[in-house]
Amino acid sequence: MPPMGADVKGVRERKPPPEGGGPRRVLMTADAVGGVWSYALELARGLAGYGVEVILAVMGTPPTADQLREVRGIRNIALHRKPFALEWMEDPWDDVDRAGRWLLELADELGPDLVHLNGYVHAALPWKCPCVVVAHSCLYSWWDAVRQGVTPEKYRRYRDAVRRGLSCASVVAAPSGAMLSSLERFYLPLGKTRVIHNGRSRRRFKPGCKENFVLSVGRLWDEAKNVDAVMKSAGTVPWPVYVAGPEGHPEGGLVPLQNVNRLGQLSPKRLASWFARASIYAHPARYEPFGLTILEAAMSRCALVLGDIPSLRELWKDAALFVPPDDTEALAAQLRLLCEDRERREQMAQKAFARSLDFSPAKMAAQYLDAYGTALQ
Numbered sequence: 001m002p003p004m005g006a007d008v009k010g011v012r013e014r015k016p017p018p019e020g021g022g023p024r025r026v027l028m029t030a031d032a033v034g035g036v037w038s039y040a041l042e043l044a045r046g047l048a049g050y051g052v053e054v055i056l057a058v059m060g061t062p063p064t065a066d067q068l069r070e071v072r073g074i075r076n077i078a079l080h081r082k083p084f085a086l087e088w089m090e091d092p093w094d095d096v097d098r099a100g101r102w103l104l105e106l107a108d109e110l111g112p113d114l115v116h117l118n119g120y121v122h123a124a125l126p127w128k129c130p131c132v133v134v135a136h137s138c139l140y141s142w143w144d145a146v147r148q149g150v151t152p153e154k155y156r157r158y159r160d161a162v163r164r165g166l167s168c169a170s171v172v173a174a175p176s177g178a179m180l181s182s183l184e185r186f187y188l189p190l191g192k193t194r195v196i197h198n199g200r201s202r203r204r205f206k207p208g209c210k211e212n213f214v215l216s217v218g219r220l221w222d223e224a225k226n227v228d229a230v231m232k233s234a235g236t237v238p239w240p241v242y243v244a245g246p247e248g249h250p251e252g253g254l255v256p257l258q259n260v261n262r263l264g265q266l267s268p269k270r271l272a273s274w275f276a277r278a279s280i281y282a283h284p285a286r287y288e289p290f291g292l293t294i295l296e297a298a299m300s301r302c303a304l305v306l307g308d309i310p311s312l313r314e315l316w317k318d319a320a321l322f323v324p325p326d327d328t329e330a331l332a333a334q335l336r337l338l339c340e341d342r343e344r345r346e347q348m349a350q351k352a353f354a355r356s357l358d359f360s361p362a363k364m365a366a367q368y369l370d371a372y373g374t375a376l377q
Helices: 035-048 065-072 093-110 139-146 153-168 177-186 227-234 268-277 292-299 310-316 328-340 342-356 361-376
Strands: 025-031 053-059 077-081 114-117 131-134 171-174 193-195 211-217 241-244 261-264 278-283 303-307 321-323
Touching (some): 025 035, 035 053, 065 077, 114 361, 131 361, 139 177, 171 361, 177 193, 211 227, 211 292, 303 310, 303 342
Parallel strands (some): 025 114, 053 077, 114 131, 278 303
């Protein structure tokens, strides 16, 4: 399949590389399922100003028409895609091997200076250049946080493959220190590491005229996002509660909704308009290594009510109210508090907005360039 996107040779307004040098061409993997897609495009935009070309190798579910239109507007991306199963999916290993061969062919053909993997397993491939691994999540830390039990034996092959990949990486990065700690807990001690927060452009996500409603966004069937807790607590909240996100379970059927208003899966533009009008954003996640929707809500000046987990405490500090993910009464109490106390609500919304200023694409790109320089050395 031919590459899609802007001409990778047409980079303008080049900035100097970071001290110690940096790559001019990066092979980056991604998928179109969740936040990794938005993260990859934001990072590519930031790298464009430094004259870095991005070969974006997308696997898994094909990008939507909206996603393809978005990538065409980024001048330094060449998009390549194959529908290979991702490494965390059920029994993906034949596809993982095929994907590895495809990635090596791309590297031989296009000659990147550095490989940036938004996954683990393919770091063990015989690359001819340094490899940076970025940990957005992992199956073992997800299982520990969501199911709170021993990970089944059938995932041992996944764990062994992740260990091999991490041991081969020149640098391992993550969007939170909590995620890096999870890797060392479940897999192996790491060498060179970086905590690099994700960034989001403010062109789309801006505060609007606030209305009296609560918003929650996430895959409705995903136990990690815990939208179910929002639905259970909504019945005692004085304001209407709206939920947005995919409702169809991967194994079939729709998630039943109670006490809330269903929005379905929204385009980024429509979702931004809901964030702009929402006064409160509820995200009582059990597992969230970063949480782009939280950042989008904060940028839109929503008051935040979040799951009390290490990563979200680390990232949002005093700029959010925290509740135990499985305590729906505590969630309902905090939502009622914010609904009824305008001064407290506006104070928390302003704190969230101020904290969101720390998570910029420009800062993210500069920190990745520094990490790339370390890997190249």
